[in-house]
Amino acid sequence: MTKVELYVYDLSNGLAKQLSRQLTGRQIDGIWHTSVVVYGKEIFYGQGISITEPGKSHHGRPLQVVDMGETAIDEATFEEYLSEMREHYTADKYHLLDFNCNSFTNDVVGFLTGGSIPSWIKDLPSDFLSTPFGAALRPTIDNMYRRPVPGATPTPPAGIAQSAANAAAASPNPQLAASLLQAVAAQAAGGQQLPTPSPSGTSTPSTQTVAAPIHMVTNPASWHSTLKSHRAVTAFFTSATCGPCRMIEPIFEEIARNKTQGRSPGQVAFAKIDLGTGMSSQVASEYGVRVTPTFIFFLDGKKIHEMKGADGPELRTQVDLLLYQAFPPHPHQSLSLPAVESLSLNPILFQQVPAFDNVLNKLNGFIEASQTWPSAPSKDHVQAAFTKVILPYLKARFPSTPEAQKKATPAVPATTILLNKWAEITGVLAEALLPAELFPVADLWRLALLDEVVGGWAAAANNVPAGSCDPVVTLLSKAALTADDPKARNYLLVVLRMLSNAFATPSLARRLLTQDSTLREQLTSFLVRTLLHDEVAVRTAAASLAFNVAAYLQKLRVERVRSGGSIDADGGDGDWEVEMVSAVVEAIGRETQSEEVLHRLTACLAFLLRLSPLYEEHLGPLLEVVQASSTLKGKLEKGGCGENGVTKKDIRQLITEVAEKLCP
Known part of the structure; x- marks a missing residue:
């Protein structure tokens, strides 16, 4: 028996652990490279299959050594296996995400021990691609590993430019991310020059990389690992001498790419099994496969269908049928919901431009009257910052009248220096002024958040410099402490409108709802309380914020359905969704004055319920208990909302549809 070890390296040299949350919104501890150590040799895949003395590769010392058990296979048999693998794991097929060193080590470990490498290594590409930044960078990464077509006419690489633009929108620091990506790719390539991107965006069939999430299976162990770890699996049995296999392969890869997009790891897998590679013939023998191409479809590890031949339409049909069985559509997808579907998913925004000079005069009065002002910065310093820096930006960016628009000077850019300074004095004012005196500050931020530059900065404002503050968190925290104070009515109103405007920038909305659980809890608690406020204007603003929250969530789920993904991919948050639905139903029950508030609350409820993966288990039973229908x-009847109940036709239709079709 011979010991088998897995050497684990971090291609980012610690940068991923430091910067991943900033760039992707998720903690990624390393960009893992692995190699197998057995028979006194270290074997790894990069520029083809390489062999060196343990710990002597260009990666240096391993970060971690994982014991993979022992093998009874003799060295000569293993050398024969590697010889076959060299025809499969060639340098031109390497891909940073889809076909890499970890694909190779997983196959080798499977051959030697019958096991597989740890899931935290195997699942890293899927975890990265599930982030907005990872999805945006995918085209760029693919281009790095795509070979040019001989004789093709070069065309401008518009796809690269577009993916870079998408990445810029998805990350607060795309330049840093690009540098990290290049460093990782260079390490992965072993210090060699990366393949030249193809200007035409195409590649030759003979050197095309595996640019789709396809599992390359070369032995029974890796096959059974794939089968065990995925709910739905489509296996493509092929061979190098099979002409029809080459015809159907591009269709198989396209289906694999489309059907795995947006799905969580462990849901769907597409496996390619070349009968002439490694021990793949044993996998074929297990299912009696004697001809190629053959496709076998598995659900929960059990074979449910087999298809022979290169029939593209039939292959698409069988894959769709497999996924329908594995992930049946949400019960609400089959409902006719014209009133709900006609609702806009765009956020409700508060875009009124205030009289800036009046706002500044009001704020200056509060500053002058403050009895708790800190020693530094001085009142004069803060007032000068508003007069000379902040208001000039706002007046140029948001002209208040047509005349002002004509006379407006070129917009002052919302630079990081300006915003950091504004955030710093916001923190000072939040400490020095009473909540009832802070509404001018919140109102100016309310308007500024309509600027996508400011919204993008606020999305990363948890990284503000020392001595500054995160204005969204600071102003929300102050409002949450005074939600029941009648004197703070104006402040509550403006903060609700400010938070609604935060949804003008998707990255800031993502931070509020998915990236920062503490911030989401605080926002939700504040929202739940203000939905029941005595003042109708406050309830209107709160209902608008609730609508924006639900519309953002609904938009994510609708896009996932349209792309062929699973609604269950986001998993949902049972406790949070139950809290939101309970609060909205209670607010609907108490609303007897404003049809507009009722309209926004009902739309919010519809979005929370429709396509929720938690509907049957959590939300449906809750709706029955609280008698939501x-x-x-009751709002349609006399006295339900106003003297005669709801009178507007479109609101009545929406209420009826939600009550009868989405509430049990």
Whole structure:
């Protein structure tokens, strides 16, 4: 028996652990490279299959050594296996995400021990691609590993430019991310020059990299690992001498790419099994496969269908049928919901431009009257910052009248220096002024968040410099402490409108709802309380914020359905969704004055319920307990909302549809 070890390296040399949350919103501890150590040799894949003395590769000392057990296979048999693998794991097929060193080590470990490498290594590409930044960078990474077509006419690489633009929108620091990506790619390539991107965006069939999430299976162990770790699996049995296999292969890769997009790891896998490679013939024998191409479809590890031949339409049909069985559509997808579907998913924004000079005069009065002002910065310093820096930007960016628009000077850019300074004095004012005196500050931020540059900065404002503050968190925290104070009515109103405007920038909305759980809890608690406020204007603003929250969530799920992904991919948050639905139903029950508030609350409820992966297990039973359907229908009757109940036709239609079709 011979010991088998897995050497684990971090291609980012610690940068991923330091910067991943900033760039992707998710903690990634390393960009893992692995090699197998056995028979006194270290074997790895990069520029083809390489062999060196343990710890002597260009990667240096391993970060971690994982014991993979022992093998009874003799060295001569293993050398024969590697010889076959060299025809499969060639340098031109290497891909940083899809076909890399970890694909190779997983196959080798499977051959030697019958096991597989740890899931935290195997699942890293899927974890990265599930982030907005990872999805945006995918085209760029693919281009790095795509070979040019001989004789093709070069065309401008528009796809690269577009993916870079998408990455810029998805990350607060795309330049840093690009540098990290290049460093990782260079390490992965072993210090060699990367393949030249193809200007035409195409590649030759003979050197085309595996640019789709396809599992390359070369032995029974790796096959059974794939089968065990995925709910739905489509296996493509092929061979190098099979002409029809080459015809159907591009279709198989396209289906694999489309059907795995947006799905969580462990849901769907597409496996390619070349009968002439490694021990793949044993996998074929297990299922009696004697001809190629053959496709076998598995659900929960069990074979449910087999298809022979290169029939593209039939292959698409069988894959769709497999995924339908594995992930049946949400029950609401089959419902006719014209009133709900006609609702806009765009956020409700508060875009009124205030009289800036009046706002500044009001704020200056509060500053002058403050009895708790800190020693530094001085009142004069803060007032000068508003007068000379902040208001000039706002007046140029948001002209208040047509005349002002004509006379407006070129917009002052919202630079990081300006915003950091503004955030710093916001923190000072939040400490020195009473909540009732802070509404001018919140109102100016409310308007500024309509600027996508400011929204993008605020999305990363948890990284503000020392001595500054995160204005969204600071102003929300102050409002949450005074939600029941009648004197703070104006401040509550403006903060709700400010938070609504935060949804003008997707990255900031993502931070509020998915990236920062503490911030989401604080926002939700504040929202739940203000939905029941005595003042109708406050309830209107709160209902608008609730609508924006639900519309953002609904948009994510609709896009996932349209792309062929699973609604269950986001998993949902049971406790949070139950809290939101409970609060909205209660607010609907108490609303007897404003049809507009009722309209926004009902739309919010519709978005929270429709396509929720938690509907049957959590939300449906809750709706029955709180009698949501009868509560909604009660709004249509006399006294339900106003003297005669809801009178506007479109609101009545929406309430009826939600009550009868989405509430049990």
